[in-house]
Amino acid sequence: MAVAAATASATVTSREEEKSLPDELTIPILLADRVIKSAQEAESSKQDCSDLAKQVDRLSQMLRSTVRIASTTPSFYDRPLRRIASDISKNIDRALTLVRKCKHSGVLRQVFSITSTADFRKVSSLLESSIGDMKWFLSIFESDGGTYLSLPPIASNDPILAWVWSYIATIQMGQPKDRVDAANELASLARDSDRNKKMIVEERGVFPLLKLLKEGPSPEAQSAAANALFNIATSQERVRLIVDLLGVPIIVSVLGDSPMKVQILVANLVSRMGELDPYAQEEFMRENVTRPLVSLLSIGLDFDIIKNQSSKTSIHSLVQMNKELSYNNIRYSNGLSLNYHSDGSSHGSSHNRKEREMELPEVQFKLKVSCAHALWKLSKGSVSNSRKITETKGLLCLAKIIEKEKGELQLNCLMTVLEITAVAESNADLRRAAFKTNCPPAMAILNQLLRVIQEESDPNLQIPAISNVNVATEAAIALGKFVSPDNFNCSQHSKAVIEFNGVQPLMKLIRNGDQARVHGLILLCYLALNAGNSKALEQVRALNALEGAARAVTAQHPELRDLFANAIHHLTLYQAGAHPHRQSFAP
Structure with a gap:
């Protein structure tokens, strides 16, 4: 875990320490000016030097155009440009070395000049590749923000790199529909192999996906972003990076106020992150993710009747407990709850509420399965999350679902109870607070576990x-x-x-x-x-x-x-x- 934390921290730190893009591009632009001046002063191989100077001048103009575009383009994606600019600097420096050898004449020329036609051809070929790279990069802006899938010379041996660059650039700078398509493509690439996941992370694809999830111009955009992040977050190291990029508050906020189909994918992302990284578990606790999860799990449940209660656990006591534990800022409308932002405030969108009311029962059921699974993974080994669940009406909710549901949803709730009791076994404070014999939620859980065994x-x-x-x-x-x-x-x-x-x-x-x-x-x-x-x-x-x-x-x-x-x-x-x-x- 310490290694993963150090790696994620180093990734963020290296990003902060990078030069600004204008500083990065200044180097090859200044080198280009020197090449052009040296070519004009050449005393041998003048035509070859002139040809190199033309290529270098073309590169210089492209770099200057890129600086102007970068200064006027919001959320400019510069990762491929930095890689390309680094190669351009090396290639222009080679051209400068070669052209300078042609400046001497007479005896000095014989001593210092060891140039040949092959040398010029080699450098010219490198410069032509750099020109091709810049043409590819600038074409991204000429395609109106859509995905541009031609292959730049710099990625000739690794086409997927070019696709990743293009998709990330589109997500960050493209039009709404193009951003959705690009996010779906990244999700597909991430699902294919671990190498692709690492490449997306290295090329800075996580932050644009989080931004798309947060701001997504449509539910389809948020769904695509959540799905891509889910496919990327398959290791503790990558989960930690999402946390370090302040992804947890974004995820919790979207979980609280989105259409159900988006909430299902986000709840699945919470499950995976909580399962793979204890630090992510605690971050989700700090953002109070259990509140929207329990709220969504409670959709359509009637807490007024809990079966198989003894006289010690009367219907009246359960109803009273339900009232006491209800969230102060949640109200139920037609069996559907409003949602929570990470600060616990209610900002439910009326548009989203109407969409939820129209959702099919199968979608609602799938959402509950995902929320129960998230609670299971968050509570595993976590005292703080288990306490959060028991402090809300989480136990009553779990008991009711265990009572009335079957299949995966029932199992996920049973496993959540198992993890909470396992934690309580080693934590006396939680045990005394949550599982007192006169506590209706605890008795409701116990009764339903007995009923499961019987049925x-x-x-x-x-x-x-x-x-x-x-x-x-x-x-x-x-x-x-x-x-x-x-x-x-x-x-x-x-x-x-x-x-x-x-x-x-x-x-x-x-x-x-x-x-x-x-x-x-x-x-x-x-x-x-x-x-x-x-x-x-x-x-x-x-x-x-x-x-x-x-x-x-x-x-x-x-x-x-x-x-x-x-x-x-x-x-x-x-x-x-x-x-x-x-x-x-x-x-």
């Missing part, structure tokens, strides 16, 4: 994209975080699992494959330790199940030996008379 035993609920066993296993892992002895409220949570009839489906889960079996047995051990005197555990013969599985499981997972031994011992205290012929498990 996943019904084959009619299977879905094509996700195995029932996998979903139930993830729910068992999440429940394990609640009832683990490391959890301050493990006893209360264990009793709640039993109270809501979670033991029977847990025993069914244990009879599945190896992975599901292990996590199910771990959960059963925790229940035995925390509520060993439960009749529900005795009725399903939990003691027999643990004893029968102990040797095989602990042989593969030695770290579980003490857990099994303690759980079996604890159940023995309460159920010893029920199984007089049982053989005890010795660790």
Whole structure:
């Protein structure tokens, strides 16, 4: 991570330390003047010197025209010009050296002049290539900002370089439609290979894409920019560069106030950046990205009814909690929420709201899938993001979706809960704040996890994209975080699992494959330790199940030996008379 940070920092620093473009072009222009003057003073090979001077003069005029264009063109893209100008300076310097050799006569000419026709031809060829490079560059401005895909001599061995230059120039300086097309082309190139991604970054393509995402003259432009950035951001180093270029505030702002199709792509970008770089995770937290994500995830949800609540978690208490945790500056209209800028203020566009109201349900569902996935990746290993989610109505939102949805959306919400509980397991403050036994959102989450385990035993609920066993296993892992002895409220949570009839489906889960079996047995051990005197555990013969599985499981997972031994011992205290012929498990 330190290497990635240093590389990204060096990239930004090197950009700041570059000479200004007029200073960069002054060098070859001054050299050109010297060549022309020396050619006029030549005493030998006068015609050859004159021909070189004409080529150099043409280059000089092109460079002067470029200086004028640069001074009058907003957002002038100078990356290819700097590369071309560097080569031009070298080639003009070679011409100057050659022409100066022709200034001497007599004995001095014989001593200093070692020129030949081949020397002039070689330098002339180099100058002609430079002229071709400048013609290509100037043609970008003659094409009205459209993409110009001819091949300059400087990129003759690497055509993709010329395409990248042309696309970036168009994004930065072109007309609206041309900018969209160029961004889509960059997205395609970035998707093709890692080399192309690196080239786009090196040629300064990220900043114009961020600018297009922010200012995009149309949703199509923003979508193209978001897609290109998503394809580029496949390594920690490149994600860090986006962060260093102040991309996070832009991304969060666009996520808060854009049409749904744009928001889907931006949420996917948030997911990828959060997954690849912990620093990006924290930057998104500082910009409060969880607020628009939870807001979008809540679209169309009715929080007034949460199923399977105990008397301790009444409908009234959930509704009251929902009111208390509602955002002060969000209101709902026809089930659709206004959006947030990074400062938390509401600047929802009425035009965008109308577009959202007309969106197909499939688009709304896809947006929720992307937002849930982003919350999952942002909460992983991050105390600050997990706290942000729990401080909002995020837990209620996750519980409701787990209750009513299936497939990828349900799984993403379950994984978000898993990551939050994993973080809470190692952070007492978060654990006490978010998962108190009298906290309705926490109870709603617990109840829905139990329901998932129960329903996943019904084959009619299977879905094509996700195995029932996998979903139930993830729910068992999440429940394990609640009832683990490391959890301050493990006893209360264990009793709640039993109270809501979670033991029977847990025993069914244990009879599945190896992975599901292990996590199910771990959960059963925790229940035995925390509520060993439960009749529900005795009725399903939990003691027999643990004893029968102990040797095989602990042989593969030695770290579980003490857990099994303690759980079996604890159940023995309460159920010893029920199984007089049982053989005890010795660790």
